[in-house]
Amino acid sequence: MSGFADVIGHKQPIDVLRRAMQNGKVAHAYLFTGAAGVGKTTVARAFAAALNCQTLPDDACGTCVSCRKMAQGNHPDFVELEYEPDPKTGKVSEKYKIEQIRLKVIKQSYYRPLEGRVRVFLIKDADTMTLEAANALLKTLEEPNAQNIFLLETRHPQLLPSTIRSRCQLLRFGALSSEEIGRFVVVEMGVSEEEALTVAALADGSLGRAAALDLEYLQNVRLPLFAQLLKMEGALETRALAMGEMILAGGEDMKEVIDLLTGFLHDALQWRVEPDPARIRNRDALDLVEQYAQRFDVADIYAKMRSLVYARRLVERNVHKQMIANGLGVDLLATQATMFTRGRLPK
Ligand SMILES: [Zn+2]
Numbered sequence: 001m002s003g004f005a006d007v008i009g010h011k012q013p014i015d016v017l018r019r020a021m022q023n024g025k026v027a028h029a030y031l032f033t034g035a036a037g038v039g040k041t042t043v044a045r046a047f048a049a050a051l052n053c054q055t056l057p058d059d060a061c062g063t064c065v066s067c068r069k070m071a072q073g074n075h076p077d078f079v080e081l082e083y084e085p086d087p088k089t090g091k092v093s094e095k096y097k098i099e100q101i102r103l104k105v106i107k108q109s110y111y112r113p114l115e116g117r118v119r120v121f122l123i124k125d126a127d128t129m130t131l132e133a134a135n136a137l138l139k140t141l142e143e144p145n146a147q148n149i150f151l152l153e154t155r156h157p158q159l160l161p162s163t164i165r166s167r168c169q170l171l172r173f174g175a176l177s178s179e180e181i182g183r184f185v186v187v188e189m190g191v192s193e194e195e196a197l198t199v200a201a202l203a204d205g206s207l208g209r210a211a212a213l214d215l216e217y218l219q220n221v222r223l224p225l226f227a228q229l230l231k232m233e234g235a236l237e238t239r240a241l242a243m244g245e246m247i248l249a250g251g252e253d254m255k256e257v258i259d260l261l262t263g264f265l266h267d268a269l270q271w272r273v274e275p276d277p278a279r280i281r282n283r284d285a286l287d288l289v290e291q292y293a294q295r296f297d298v299a300d301i302y303a304k305m306r307s308l309v310y311a312r313r314l315v316e317r318n319v320h321k322q323m324i325a326n327g328l329g330v331d332l333l334a335t336q337a338t339m340f341t342r343g344r345l346p347k
Helices: 012-024 041-050 064-073 098-109 133-140 177-189 193-203 209-214 214-227 236-249 254-273 283-295 298-316 323-334
Strands: 029-036 078-080 120-121 147-153 169-173
Touching: 012 041, 012 169, 029 041, 041 064, 041 078, 041 120, 041 147, 078 098, 098 120, 098 133, 120 177, 133 147, 177 193, 177 209, 193 209, 193 214, 193 254, 193 283, 214 236, 214 283, 214 323, 236 254, 236 323, 254 298, 254 323, 298 323
Parallel strands: 029 147, 029 169, 078 120, 120 147
Antiparallel strands: none
């Protein structure tokens, strides 16, 4: 992994960067925007490597001394900020504080690059700089200097001060197509093309999510979970309890199971609107999606989705998981959604 050739998708922003290098018109600061996990950081690192590559003018060769140091993560002129633990509490807060920006970015930017042509600073989730930190960085961005290049990434550009945004060249990173993710999954995860298709559909345009999906889990948990949504025989209590158990068994982070269920209901809604298999995410569960869509109407499906949203927020608020799972089990299986949907949604 080194140059642009290894990046999946994002032809447009990469073309912009390469052309800038070819024409000697690289901006002092770039702001990469786009969803989590689409590949902003991968492109940023490839760009940083290309800027100091000793062989190629507009890409990283992967073999020169500079490219090798980049690949090993020890190039002295590439500064990738990480969140740091608070010196007092030892806790890592997901913020860049002013001291860190001063020490790791501003101070370093005064010196010449040690080995490369330029020094590249990468600030991921740049919107998590404190306002003080952002203002300190702004001063540096306002006094551009050819030896420093700043790469800022964010999912939420609107959270960055407009003064910072206006100092950067904006590059948008769109979601990857299912084909692009499928390619990544087949190569990186070593799965069949058919499995890759499902993973790609579930990953929602994000390579990060695709890589994090656990295939075995998907196969062992997903389909029985969806099938349980369709169980009608027997007492509600028994079925709901079984559903609750399955939700709990789905893993530490209950949000993942909740998202799976939401995705399934989303598919059922989609099927009611337009029964086109190409638009269904859970393509390996197509018959279940179809049955569900035939049995429940739009209002029912919405009510159940609302329960899932509610449950997700309860998980985020650390409400006891057993309780959430039980409540959700009842709501998902009752003909009319009950306890969760009556409550107001917590913020
Ligand atoms: Zn090179």
